[in-house]
Structure formats: structure tokens, C-alpha cells
Amino acid sequence: MAEAGSGPPGLWPRRDRARGSVRDFLAQEGARGAAIAATSTVVVFGALLWWVLTSPNWPLVRDRFFSWDDFRASAPDVLAGFWLDVVMFVVAQAAILLFALLIAVLRSLRGPAFLPVRMLAVGYIDLFRGIPLLLALLLFGFGIPALQLPGVPSSPLFWGVTTLVLSYSAYTAEVYRSGIDSVPESQRLSARSLGLTQWQSLRYAVLPQAVRNVVPALLNGLVSLQKDVALVSVLGVREAVRAAEVYTSRTFNYTSFVVATVLFLLISVPLARFADWYTARDRARRQQLVS
Amino acid sequence: MKISPRMWVPLATLALVTAGCGGDDEPETTTDADTPDAQADACDPLPTHEPGTLTVATGEPVFEPWMVDDDPSNGQGFESALVYALADQLGIAEADVEWVRTGFDEAIAPGDKPYDFNIQQYSITEERAEVVGFSIGYYQVEQALVAAPDSPVAEATSLGDLSSARLGAAIGTTSLDYVDNIIEPDDDAQVYNDNAAAKAAFDANQVDGLVFDLPTAYFITAVEIPDASIVGVLPRVGETPEELGLLFEKDDPLIDCVNPALQALHDDGTIASLEDEWLDQGGDIPTLSE
Numbered sequence: 101m102a103e104a105g106s107g108p109p110g111l112w113p114r115r116d117r118a119r120g121s122v123r124d125f126l127a128q129e130g131a132r133g134a135a136i137a138a139t140s141t142v143v144v145f146g147a148l149l150w151w152v153l154t155s156p157n158w159p160l161v162r163d164r165f166f167s168w169d170d171f172r173a174s175a176p177d178v179l180a181g182f183w184l185d186v187v188m189f190v191v192a193q194a195a196i197l198l199f200a201l202l203i204a205v206l207r208s209l210r211g212p213a214f215l216p217v218r219m220l221a222v223g224y225i226d227l228f229r230g231i232p233l234l235l236a237l238l239l240f241g242f243g244i245p246a247l248q249l250p251g252v253p254s255s256p257l258f259w260g261v262t263t264l265v266l267s268y269s270a271y272t273a274e275v276y277r278s279g280i281d282s283v284p285e286s287q288r289l290s291a292r293s294l295g296l297t298q299w300q301s302l303r304y305a306v307l308p309q310a311v312r313n314v315v316p317a318l319l320n321g322l323v324s325l326q327k328d329v330a331l332v333s334v335l336g337v338r339e340a341v342r343a344a345e346v347y348t349s350r351t352f353n354y355t356s357f358v359v360a361t362v363l364f365l366l367i368s369v370p371l372a373r374f375a376d377w378y379t380a381r382d383r384a385r386r387q388q389l390v391s
Numbered sequence: 392m393k394i395s396p397r398m399w400v401p402l403a404t405l406a407l408v409t410a411g412c413g414g415d416d417e418p419e420t421t422t423d424a425d426t427p428d429a430q431a432d433a434c435d436p437l438p439t440h441e442p443g444t445l446t447v448a449t450g451e452p453v454f455e456p457w458m459v460d461d462d463p464s465n466g467q468g469f470e471s472a473l474v475y476a477l478a479d480q481l482g483i484a485e486a487d488v489e490w491v492r493t494g495f496d497e498a499i500a501p502g503d504k505p506y507d508f509n510i511q512q513y514s515i516t517e518e519r520a521e522v523v524g525f526s527i528g529y530y531q532v533e534q535a536l537v538a539a540p541d542s543p544v545a546e547a548t549s550l551g552d553l554s555s556a557r558l559g560a561a562i563g564t565t566s567l568d569y570v571d572n573i574i575e576p577d578d579d580a581q582v583y584n585d586n587a588a589a590k591a592a593f594d595a596n597q598v599d600g601l602v603f604d605l606p607t608a609y610f611i612t613a614v615e616i617p618d619a620s621i622v623g624v625l626p627r628v629g630e631t632p633e634e635l636g637l638l639f640e641k642d643d644p645l646i647d648c649v650n651p652a653l654q655a656l657h658d659d660g661t662i663a664s665l666e667d668e669w670l671d672q673g674g675d676i677p678t679l680s681e
Contacts, residue, residue, distance in 0.1 A: 157501065164501045164522060242588075245595035254596045256581065336559055336581030336592050346571075346582055349563035351518045352499040 165354045174347040174356035181343035182363045188257070188329045188339070192264045193322060199265060200272035201311075205302065207273065208280050221273070228270035234331055237263045241335040260332030268325055275317045279310035315382065319375035326368050340364070434648035437481060439507050445483045447474050448509040451492035454586055455610045456669050457512060463490045469606070469669035470510050473529060476661050480652040495563050498638065499523065507645055509638040512604065514565040524641045527650050528634025529662060534569045534625040535608035535676065538600040539593075539618060547600075547622055549680040550574055559598040561586050565633050566602040573628050574602075590615055606670040623679040 129137070152158065206214075207221035228236070240263040245254035253259075283306050291301030311318075333342035340360045347356035440446050449470070452461045459467035466475050466485075478488045491506050498509045501522075514532065515525045536553070538544050544556045553574050559581035560567035570580040581598055583589040589601050593616060600622065603611060608621050627633075637653075639646050656662045 160501045238591075242591040242595045242597075245597060246591075248596060256592065256595075256597050333582075334584060334588065336583050336588070336597065338579050338582055342562075342582055345562055346567065348499070349495065350516075350568065352522045353518075354500070 164352075165358055167353060167355045170347075170351065170353045170355035171359055173351075174344065175359050177343040177347060178340050178356055178359045178363065181338055182340035182360070184257075184337070185326075185329045185339045185364075186367070188261050188264070188332060189326050192261050192268070192329065193325055195261075195265045196268045196272050196321075196325070197318070200269040201276055201307075203269060203273035204276035204280060205307075207277055208302075210298065225270045225273055228267050229274075231267070233263075233267050233328060234334065236267050237331055237334055240266075241332075256335035256337050257332070260335050260337055264325065264329065264332070268321065268328075272318065272321055275314050275321065276310065278317075279312075279314035280306060282313050283309045312382070316375060316379040319371070319378065323368050323371045323375065326371060327364055330364075433644060437483070437648055438644045440505065441489070443483070444487045444489055445474075445478050445481065446489045446491060446506040448491045448493045448498060448504070448506040450495065450511040452587075453511065454607065455614070456606050464488070469530070469665055470512075472665050472669065473656075473662065474510060476656055476665065477649065477652055480655055481648065504640060507639075508643075508649070512564070512635050513638045515634050515636040522641060524639035524643050524646050525636035526639065526646060527653055528636050529653060530635045530666070530670075531632045532565060532635055533605045533627065533633075534566050534602055535605045536600050536602055536622040536625060536679070537593075537608050537612055537616070537619050538622050539616075540620070542599045544600045544622060545620075547679060548677070550626070552679075553600070556599040557581070557597070558600050558602060559583060559589055559592055560602045561589050564604070566604060569625060570602050573625075586611070593619065605676075609670075621676050623677045626678055626681050628681060 155161075203221050203224060206217050207225070209217060231239075237260060241256055241259040244252065244259060245256075248254075287305050287309065288301050291305035292298070296304065330339060330341040333339050333345075338346070340363055344356035344360040348354055436442060437445075447463070449458065449463050453463060453468075453470075455468060457468050457470040459465060459471070463471050463474070466472055475485055475488060478485065493506075493509060495511075498504075498511075499519075499522075508526070512532070513519075513525070515528060519525070536544065536547070538547075542556075544553055547553055547556075550573070553576060555577050557578060558570050558574065558576050560570050561583050562585075567580065567582060570576065581592060583592060586603065586607065589598075589603075590611065592598050593601055601611075602625070605621075605624060612620050637649065639649075
């Protein structure tokens with residue numbers, strides 16, 4: 101996470117910083133290395149492919165998992181469900197980034213007067229990191245609306261997204277806190293000595309550095325949440341995975357699962373690449389600053 | 392290589408066919424494996440997964456009135472009683488019926504299964520029959536709408552009254568197909584993992600009405616959600632009635648042995664009396680109009 105700024109640049113030999121991109125690779129290994137790599141890749145993946153395609157049940161699996169007719173038949177429903185996944189993801193992620201920051205700040209407050217606040221923050225994080233997300237969804241999604249409290253919505257979509265926010269915020273708050281802890285104490289003390297209040301020194305000196313330090317970890321959480329929204333389906337919500345399951349249960353054909361898989365990959369792989377790219381760029385900038 | 396009992400059947404059939412082809416001087420000999428004699432050969436011994444044992448799979452948990460106390464082996468409930476009647480018809484002793492539990496997805500996934508057939512209210516459809524094997528039907532199933540007294544659909548009298556309702560059903564059921572394809576509500580039906588989750592959503596006031604098969608609807612309104620009631624039976628739309636069948640692997644030779652036994656249980660009234668005992672709850676339930 102924050103190791104880039106923690107040591108002198110010479111400590112990190114060039115090869116360790118390889119990001120896996122083709123350009124980096126060529127720069128390090130040259131043409132001969134590239135040829136070996138290409139051959140080895142073709143041989144390994146070719147062998148794997150051969151192994152799968154010659155398995156005795158491959159024709160059966162091909163018909164049940166990779167049928168083009170079923171792909172087309174199930175795609176509209178799964179796609180409509182996936183749009184719901186994307187909406188849930190965007191709404192939940194925005195709420196998580198704000199709510200988790202609030203929790204982390206509350207947990208980092210200093211002074212004896214804030215003890216109950218810190219206790220609440222720690223209790224919340226312990227509780228929601230301790231409950232499996234699936235269990236939390238069932239408990240909140242079915243349990244709270246069953247109380248039929250006046251003014252409290254009963255919508256499974258609402259409670260699904262709320263539970264995602266509550267659960268992920270507990271993890272994300274700890275990510276923020278690690279960022280806050282990674283800012284040297286001298287930064288805060290300097291800000292205080294300039295006459296900034298506790299709040300101002302947090303807002304203008306500590307948090308900007310803290311958040312920047314944990315951006316890669318936050319992006320990692322983003323990729324994770326993008327898939328976990330599918331769990332909301334246990335409450336009856338017809339998102340992509342549930343739509344695929346409905347198709348499978350109707351036809352006993354699994355191609356709809358492949359449709360859903362492709363859709364999730366279309367979002368999560370670019371997200372992961374973006375996270376890598378951002379981290380690499382940030383690291384490069386910091387090293388320029390140091391040297 | 393060990394030759395499993397299952398492989399004897401195609402081999403035996405092949406032998407029969409070959410023998411039949413050679414016997415031109417005997418016009419009475421037929422090569423059709425469906426004749427009683429040939430069938431008796433193919434079914435003796437019964438081509439089961441474990442010789443001499445009928446291994447039957449069902450869901451976990453199982454619900455009344457299909458099975459009782461989540462125990463398929465007690466002979467209680469329609470499907471459990473039916474399996475034991477079928478075993479008896481096939482000449483398998485009660486003690487030689489073994490039960491295994493499967494999830495819905497494992498049961499339909501491709502691959503060899505460690506059991507002979509699966510029984511958990513699978514409805515027979517053409518699409519499914521392309522990839523799995525079904526027995527003949529053992530029960531004609533109707534769908535029913537369950538709602539609370541204060542629900543917007545509590546007074547519904549036609550399918551049109553349901554179009555703006557929040558409806559729900561369990562995944563993999565004919566009930567869900569009925570909502571999606573025949574009622575077609577404005578908002579997509581909620582889809583639950585099983586009847587238990589559907590009931591939880593009902594308690595949470597997340598649906599106006601739930602669709603179950605009629606026997607399940609009777610049980611749920613009598614025991615699980617007593618303050619709900621059956622609004623009505625949903626009209627049968629289309630030509631063929633919905634039938635529940637035993638689920639086999641595709642082209643399982645055992646199907647040809649089970650079907651005559653099942654037919655015999657239909658013919659001698661055994662299945663009808665099991666229906667009376669476990670499924671027919673009486674009472675006047677109106678049928679909604681289309």
C-alpha cells in the first residue's frame with residue numbers, strides 16, 4: 101500500500117517494480133526473453149486447452165455451458181439484471197466511501213471526551229466485519245422490514261444496498277484508518293503548531309495524505325464490491341446472477357451463468373487494470389519527488 | 392475394467408437386437424425392446440446405481456405436504472409414500488430404499504449422479520427434457536395465489552387484477568414460470584431461493600402475494616402463515632397440464648422400468664389414494680378467471 105514512500109528509491113530494484121505490462125517486460129527481457137515467454141505461454145495454455153477439449157464429457161459441457169442459442173436467449177434478462185447490479189454498485193460505493201471515512205475519523209478522534217464515540221466506532225467495525233455478508237443480508241433484508249416499523253421502507257433493494265454499505269464501510273473504515281496512521285505524527289503536530297484546530301489539522305494536513313496513501317486499497321474494495329452486489333439476490337432481487345439462475349432452473353442449461361460471468365468480467369477486469377495503472381502512476385510520481 | 396450394472400442394459404439390449412436380426416425364420420420374434428419380455432430382461436436385475444438398492448435423491452430441506460418432518464425415509468407425505476409404493480411395485484424392499492440429499496443445482500448439473508432418480512416436485516417441460524430424463528407424470532399440479540387479508544390482491548377474481556401487484560415465487564418452480572409467462576406483472580416477480588425465503592419476504596411485507604403449487608399453498612396457509620389465505624387457484628392456460636415427474640439422467644435405462652410401475656400405480660388407484668391422503672385438503676377454493 102504505502103511502501104513506495106517509506107524507503108529510499110535505491111531500495112527498490114527495477115525488476116521488483118515490474119507491473120506486468122508488455123512494454124515493461126520487453127524493456128527488461130529483450131527479444132530473446134520475449135520469444136521464450138511466448139513459446140512457454142502457448143505451450144502451457146495450449147496444453148490446458150487440449151486437456152479440457154479432449155475430456156470425455158466436453159461435448160456435454162459445451163452444450164450445457166456454451167450453447168450459442170441459450171446465450172442469446174438468456175442475454176436480455178441477464179443484461180437487464182446486470183444493469184441493476186451496476187446501479188446498486190455505484191450507489192453503494194458512493195455511500196461507502198463517505199460513511200467509512202466518517203467512521204474512520206470518529207475512531208481517530210483524540211481526547212478523553214471522545215471515548216464513547218471511539219467505542220461506538222470500534223464496536224460497529226467489529227460487528228460488521230464479524231458477520232458474513234450473506235448472513236447480514238438475510239438478517240437485515242428480511243428481519244428489519246418484518247418489524248414493520250412506521251416510516252421504515254420494506255423494499256428488498258433498499259435493505260440490500262444498505263447492508264452492503266454497512267458491511268463494506270466497516271472494512272473500508274479500517275483502510276482509511278491505516279491511511280491516517282501512516283501519516284507521520286509530525287505532520288499533525290506541525291499543523292497544530294501553526295495554530296490549526298484538531299479538526300483543521302485533520303482536514304487539511306492528515307486526511308489528504310492519508311487518503312492518497314490508501315487509494316490502491318480503496319480501488320481493491322471497489323472491484324470486490326462490484327461482484328458482491330450479486331448477493332442481494334437472496335432477498336429476491338432479480339439482478340444478473342438471479343436472472344441467470346432463473347434461466348438455468350427453467351431450461352437446465354448453464355449458459356446463462358457464462359453470460360453473467362462475461363458481464364461481470366467486462367466491468368471488473370478494466371477496474372482492476374485501472375487500479376494497477378493508478379497505483380503505478382502514483383508510485384512513479386512519488387519516486388520523482390524523492391529523487 | 393469393471394462393468395457396472397448400468398452398462399449391462401445397453402449390452403443386453405444390443406444382444407437382443409442382434410439375436411432378433413439373425414432370426415429371420417421366426418417371424419414372431421420382435422426386436423423391439425419395449426415388448427414386455429425384452430423389458431423384463433432389461434429390468435431384471437433392475438439397472439439401479441447400486442444393485443438391489445433404489446437410491447433416491449431429494450432436496451434439503453423438504454417441505455410438507457410432499458414429505459413430513461424433513462425426513463424422506465418415514466413414508467409420510469405424498470412423495471415419500473409414492474417412492475415406497477413405487478419401490479414395492481419394482482420389487483425392492485422398504486429397507487433397500489436409500490435417500491440422499493441434493494441441492495437443486497447439483498441435481499441438474501451435468502455429470503454422473505450417485506443416485507437413481509431425484510424427486511422434488513420437478514415439473515416436466517420440453518426444454519428440460521432435452522438435457523435430462525423424466526418419468527411419466529405422477530401428479531398434475533395446479534398453481535394457487537396466497538395473500539394476507541389486507542393485501543391489494545386479497546379480493547382478486549381474475550389474472551388482470553394481479554398485474555400491478557408485487558408477486559413472488561421460489562426459483563425453479565412452475566409457480567415462477569406462471570407469474571413470469573402468464574400473469575406478467577408490471578414489476579418483475581421477486582425470486583426466492585426456496586419457499587422458506589418466500590415466507591420470510593411475506594413476513595417482511597415485501598410482496599403482496601406469493602404463488603405456490605396448490606398442495607404447498609394449502610400447507611403454508613394452514614401451518615406456516617396462518618393469517619394468510621389462498622386467494623384462488625390460478626386457471627390453467629394452454630393445452631397440456633403441468634405434471635410433476637421423477638428426474639433421471641438423460642436416456643437412463645431405468646426410466647423404461649420405472650414408467651410401467653408408475654403407470655400400474657396410476658391404474659390400480661394407489662396414486663389417487665395417496666393424493667387423497669396427503670394432498671387433497673378439500674374446501675371451496677375459487678378459480679381466478681383469465
